[in-house]
Structures are given as structure tokens and as C-alpha cells.
Amino acid sequence: MAILVFAEHANNAIKPDSLKAIAAATAIGGDVHVLVTGSNVRGAADAAAKVHGVTKVLLADSPSLEHPLAENLSTLVVGLARSYGHVLAAATTTGKNFMPRVAALLDVAQISDIVQVVSSDTFVRPIYAGNALATVQSKDAVKVITVRGAAFSAAAAEGGSAAVEAIEAPAAAGNAKYVGQEISKSERPELTAARVIISGGRGMQNGENFKLLEAVADKLGAAVGASRAAVDAGFVPNDYQVGQTGKIVAPELYIAVGISGAIQHLAGMKDSKVIVAINKDPDAPIFSVADYGLVGDLFQLVPELEKALG
Amino acid sequence: MKVLVAVKRVVDYNVKVRVKSDKTGVETADVKFSMNPFDEIAVEEAVRLKEKGGATEVVAVSLGVAQCQETIRTALAMGADRGIHVQTDAELQPLAVAKLLKAICDKEQPQLVIVGKQAIDDDCSQTGQMLAALAGWAQGTFASKVEINGGEMNVTREVDGGLETVSLKLPAVVTTDLRLNEPRYASLPNIMKAKKKPIDALTPEALGVDIAPRLITVKVEEPAKRQGGKKVADVAELVEKLKNEARVI
Ligand SMILES: Cc1cc2nc3c(=O)[nH]c(=O)nc-3n(C[C@H](O)[C@H](O)[C@H](O)COP(=O)(O)OP(=O)(O)OC[C@H]3O[C@@H](n4cnc5c(N)ncnc54)[C@H](O)[C@@H]3O)c2cc1C
Numbered sequence: 167m168a169i170l171v172f173a174e175h176a177n178n179a180i181k182p183d184s185l186k187a188i189a190a191a192t193a194i195g196g197d198v199h200v201l202v203t204g205s206n207v208r209g210a211a212d213a214a215a216k217v218h219g220v221t222k223v224l225l226a227d228s229p230s231l232e233h234p235l236a237e238n239l240s241t242l243v244v245g246l247a248r249s250y251g252h253v254l255a256a257a258t259t260t261g262k263n264f265m266p267r268v269a270a271l272l273d274v275a276q277i278s279d280i281v282q283v284v285s286s287d288t289f290v291r292p293i294y295a296g297n298a299l300a301t302v303q304s305k306d307a308v309k310v311i312t313v314r315g316a317a318f319s320a321a322a323a324e325g326g327s328a329a330v331e332a333i334e335a336p337a338a339a340g341n342a343k344y345v346g347q348e349i350s351k352s353e354r355p356e357l358t359a360a361r362v363i364i365s366g367g368r369g370m371q372n373g374e375n376f377k378l379l380e381a382v383a384d385k386l387g388a389a390v391g392a393s394r395a396a397v398d399a400g401f402v403p404n405d406y407q408v409g410q411t412g413k414i415v416a417p418e419l420y421i422a423v424g425i426s427g428a429i430q431h432l433a434g435m436k437d438s439k440v441i442v443a444i445n446k447d448p449d450a451p452i453f454s455v456a457d458y459g460l461v462g463d464l465f466q467l468v469p470e471l472e473k474a475l476g
Numbered sequence: 477m478k479v480l481v482a483v484k485r486v487v488d489y490n491v492k493v494r495v496k497s498d499k500t501g502v503e504t505a506d507v508k509f510s511m512n513p514f515d516e517i518a519v520e521e522a523v524r525l526k527e528k529g530g531a532t533e534v535v536a537v538s539l540g541v542a543q544c545q546e547t548i549r550t551a552l553a554m555g556a557d558r559g560i561h562v563q564t565d566a567e568l569q570p571l572a573v574a575k576l577l578k579a580i581c582d583k584e585q586p587q588l589v590i591v592g593k594q595a596i597d598d599d600c601s602q603t604g605q606m607l608a609a610l611a612g613w614a615q616g617t618f619a620s621k622v623e624i625n626g627g628e629m630n631v632t633r634e635v636d637g638g639l640e641t642v643s644l645k646l647p648a649v650v651t652t653d654l655r656l657n658e659p660r661y662a663s664l665p666n667i668m669k670a671k672k673k674p675i676d677a678l679t680p681e682a683l684g685v686d687i688a689p690r691l692i693t694v695k696v697e698e699p700a701k702r703q704g705g706k707k708v709a710d711v712a713e714l715v716e717k718l719k720n721e722a723r724v725i
């Protein structure tokens with residue numbers, strides 16, 4: 167049976183996390199259909215049709231789908247799901263919001279945050295903040311799965327030529343309405359898609375000091391992240407948080423500055439290819455996962471690093 | 477307005493969990509258990525709603541082994557009015573928990589259910605959404621702010637790009653994010669008072685819910701260990717290594 171992947175998009179392009187979910191679908195094997203939803207999103211559907219490995223695109227274009235409300239998305243996806251063996255979405259806040267509803271309405275389990283496809287019914291997922299990896303098997307008729315982007319390489323955005331089929335959007339649920347959003351604007355790459363990330367922790371002392379990290383980020387084309395302590399203290403917005411309960415990232419290079427390395431933070435970044443830690447406490451746990459540890463005062467070392475990067 | 481909160485007993489977040497040598501799970505003998513941190517936030521929010529006059533009664537529900545009663549007592553000491561314990565030694569997966577909570581909602585008729593956004597043991601982040609779906613209710617997940625006005629509520633949600641606000645008709649389900657509030661510590665007098673608050677005992681059978689697990693755990697393993705721990709002397713060495721050894725810049 168074919169696999170249905172829910173795709174998120176922005177500016178007529180499929181988002182990297184969804185390209186990774188498509189890659190996971192390809193690893194399961196079979197026809198991969200992609201669902202694009204929104205209002206006036208034909209361009210995104212056309213982009214989905216070009217993604218390597220996609221055999222069909224379903225387009226639900228309706229004002230009721232302008233915002234990804236879980237109540238509406240779940241009704242739409244449940245209506246489609248029974249003709250599929252698997253339904254996948256990225257484990258983003260959107261995927262995590264509506265996919266469990268889909269699973270419950272189908273009376274099946276959801277398999278959250280898979281990091282590996284073992285076979286079409288068996289998957290690996292982290293538990294206990296990534297301190298253990300569980301291999302789980304599902305016998306449900308439809309497997310409802312969210313995919314951890316950091317664990318898969320994105321499907322190529324070009325190379326496919328799938329047909330786009332328009333489908334009906336169900337009537338909007340009357341019990342939930344979108345009111346508004348405050349989206350952090352940034353010229354920098356998104357955390358989950360960045361090749362390099364520099365994150366600050368409580369050691370940064372205040373939001374103003376994050377400028378030191380931004381100066382380094384500018385030189386490296388990096389995204390800026392943070393520990394929970396830095397977010398809770400109001401230094402930076404919530405969407406900067408890396409960790410068990412924030413964003414899970416695996417860039418080529420992760421630079422942790424003034425971060426102690428609590429297991430909840432490590433859960434979000436320990437699969438990075440190269441880790442650098444800058445901390446004045448030589449015994450900080452972050453050093454135990456760092457490939458390159460630099461002991462000292464960040465207020466001296468970070469500006470030095472920025473200069474050394476030329 | 478009655479508010480129901482779900483409180484899960486989990487391995488304390490400070491415990492360094494170890495995988496069992498037979499790969500069937502993680503070591504839970506002789507480790508400290510606590511209330512799931514997100515559920516403390518859920519209890520705190522419910523109690524604050526009551527203190528502000530928005531809620532009339534706060535009911536704390538826990539599902540699982542006998543010791544879940546301790547978790548319920550913690551919620552009662554924080555200010556919940558009474559508890560419900562659905563006792564079972566069987567493994568409970570989120571779909572089963574959601575069905576049990578739905579059965580309790582059918583009896584209790586709360587206007588609001590607050591659960592954690594994720595249990596820090598299974599890291600599933602499913603139960604609240606599943607309950608909302610089964611009940612046909614609206615949901616406000618990953619909440620960092622909740623405002624109730626009559627039969628509606630505004631929920632500010634922590635989403636990947638920042639914050640989003642939705643307006644929900646009650647009854648509804650809210651799942652808590654870290655920044656919704658800072659949970660209180662129970663005072664000694666309140667811990668004493670909590671001992672007298674009632675806890676109803678139920679079973680999955682009595683609620684008529686099939687709790688059979690849907691996912692089979694084939695094995696549980698330790699992740700590959702990172703080879704970290706190397707130090708560099710200064711910024712110059714760091715940059716040199718990143719360029720020539722790691723080749724990432
Ligand atoms: C349920 C739950 C979920 C959580 N989820 C997350 C999560 O998703 N992400 C997350 O990050 N945390 C999370 N946490 C919190 C986590 O346990 C830690 O509290 C947090 O990561 C600590 O942040 P920190 O390292 O910035 O602060 P601290 O632990 O206070 O460390 C600050 C570090 O800065 C160093 N420092 C200070 N000044 C300087 C200086 N001038 N120069 C150099 N170094 C300096 C210090 O030596 C210290 O190591 C969670 C906790 C719970 C209970």
C-alpha cells in the first residue's frame with residue numbers, strides 16, 4: 167500500500183523537515199504520496215510534485231486550511247488514511263499537534279519521533295531523552311508516524327514529476343479558531359536546517375550578550391540556539407530552545423557557549439557531527455560530549471573566536 | 477467549572493537512566509520516581525485557575541501501579557481537591573491512557589482537561605491530543621499562556637517559529653509547555669491536609685476500556701556513546717582543528 171506524507175511548506179517550497187519525512191517514507195518503500203494543505207498553495211503542491219521519490223501529490227486548498235489547526239487537519243487526514251498503509255509527518259510542532267488525533271480517530275497507535283526504519287512495521291525511536299533507543303513493532307492496519315528530521319537526510323527537492331490531484335477540504339471544525347501569531351523573524355537559517363549552530367546558555371547573562379554569538383553566526387552562516395535556562399530567563403524567544411523538549415538538531419557543527427550540558431539539553435544536540443563547548447567550568451558535563459572543549463571566560467573567548475574567523 | 481489534570485509517575489528527571497542488560501527496558505528498580513515535570517505545571521495551572529475563581533474543583537488523575545497514589549498525593553498537596561487512581565500493573569500506552577481519560581471525562585464532565593505536553597519517560601507527546609480527538613474537543617497544545625473567558629479560552633502555543641494563539645470552545649484539552657508557569661512546592665501543612673483528601677480507585681475493567689498495547693517493544697538499547705572530552709588550548713588551536721581536522725568551517 168502507498169504511503170501518505172503530510173508536507174509543510176513556506177514560500178512555495180517544501181520545508182526541510184518534511185523532505186526528511188519523505189526520505190523516511192522512501193526508506194519504508196512503496197508509492198509515496200504527499201499531502202499539501204493551505205490556502206492558495208498550488209505553488210507548494212507543484213514544488214512537492216518535483217521532490218524525488220514522490221509519485222502523487224494531493225492538494226487540499228481551502229481558506230479553512232490556511233492555518234494548520236489540528237482539529238481540521240486531523241479530519242482531513244483521517245478521511246484519506248484508510249487507503250494507506252502508513253501516514254507520516256515531520257515531528258515538528260505542527261506534526262506533533264495533529265498526528266496523535268489522526269491516530270486516535272483511526273484507533274491506532276502513533277509512533278513518535280522515529281530515527282530509523284527497520285522494516286515496514288518496525289522502527290527505532292528514542293525514549294528517556296535519548297538515553298535509550300526502543301525498537302518498536304506495530305501491527306496496526308495504518309501506521310501513524312512522526313519523523314525526527316535530525317535523523318534523516320532530506321529527499322532531493324528536484325528530480326520528480328508527480329501529478330497533482332485536488333481534493334476536497336472538510337468543513338472547518340467550529341470549536342477552534344486561529345487568532346494570531348508572533349513569528350520570530352530572522353535572516354539566519356532555521357535551527358533544524360542549519361549546517362552550523364551556535365547556542366548560548368545561562369552563562370550569557372542577558373539577551374544583549376547574544377550579539378556576541380550573532381557576530382560569530384554571521385561569519386559562519388550559522389543559526390543561533392539556546393538552552394532552556396536562557397529561554398526561561400527571557401534572553402531569547404522560545405523557538406531558540408534546543409533539547410528534549412525543544413528542537414532536536416544534528417548540524418555539522420554545534421558550538422555550545424555557557425551551557426552546562428544537562429541531559430535534557432544533550433538530548434537535543436548530541437547527534438551533531440562536531441561539538442565545540444566553551445565554558446569556564448572545566449568539569450561541566452558538556453565537555454564530555456564535546457570534540458573540542460575550550461575552557462575559559464566566554465566574554466573573552468567568543469569575541470576572539472569571531473576575530474579568528476576573519 | 478471542573479478541571480481535570482492528568483499526572484504521570486515517571487523516573488525522576490535527574491536520574492541517569494540505564495538500559496537493562498537483557499534489553500527489555502530501562503532499569504527502574506531502586507530509582508527515584510516523581511511526577512512528570514510537565515504535569516506539575518498542569519496541576520499548578522489548574523490550582524491557579526481555582527484560586528482566581530475560574531475553576532470550582534480540581535481533580536487529579538493518575539493511571540498505573542499502586543504507587544501512582546503518591547503522585548496523586550503530591551497533586552493534592554499542591555492544591556488539587558480530590559484524586560482518581562486507575563490502578564493497573566499492565567503497560568499503558570498513550571492511546572490506552574487517552575481512552576481511560578475519556579471514560580473518566582464521561583463520568584466527571586470537566587470543562588477543561590490539562591495534561592503535560594510530553595511524558596519524559598516515553599517522550600511520546602500524544603495523550604492530550606488523542607483525548608481531545610476521542611472526546612471531539614478542541615485542543616491547545618504546548619501552551620505557554622491560557623486565558624479563559626466564559627465558554628471560550630485563548631491558548632498561546634509554543635510553536636517552531638515562535639508563538640501562536642488559538643481560541644477554543646470549552647470543553648477543551650490543554651497540554652502544558654515549560655513556560656506556562658512555575659509550579660509551587662507543597663507546604664508542610666498542605667502535605668498534611670492532602671492526606672485527608674479523597675482518592676477514588678478505579679480499574680480499566682470497571683471503565684470498560686481495552687488497554688492492550690498496540691506497539692510491541694522488540695528491544696531497548698543504549699545509544700552509541702560519543703567520543704568526547706578532548707580540550708584545546710586556545711582559540712587559535714580550535715579554529716585550526718575545525719578547519720583542518722574536522723573540516724567543518
Ligand atoms: C522536563 C524538563 C525539560 C527540559 N528540557 C530542556 C530542553 O529542551 N533544553 C534545555 O536546554 N534544557 C532543558 N531542561 C533544563 C535542563 O535540565 C537545564 O536546567 C538547562 O539545560 C540548563 O541550562 P544552562 O546550561 O544554560 O544553564 P546552567 O546549567 O546554569 O549552566 C550555565 C553554564 O554556563 C557556564 N558559564 C557561566 N558564566 C560563564 C562565562 N563567563 N564563561 C564561560 N562559561 C560560563 C557555567 O560554568 C555553567 O556550566 C529541561 C528540564 C526539565 C526538568
Ligand SMILES: Nc1ncnc2c1ncn2[C@@H]1O[C@H](COP(=O)(O)O)[C@@H](O)[C@H]1O
Nearest residue numbers: 482483539591592594595600601602603
Ligand atoms: N499513566 C498516566 N497517568 C496519568 N497521566 C498520564 C499517563 N500517561 C500520560 N499521561 C498524561 O499525558 C501527558 C503526555 O504523555 P505522553 O503522551 O505519554 O507523552 C503526560 O504529561 C500526562 O499528563
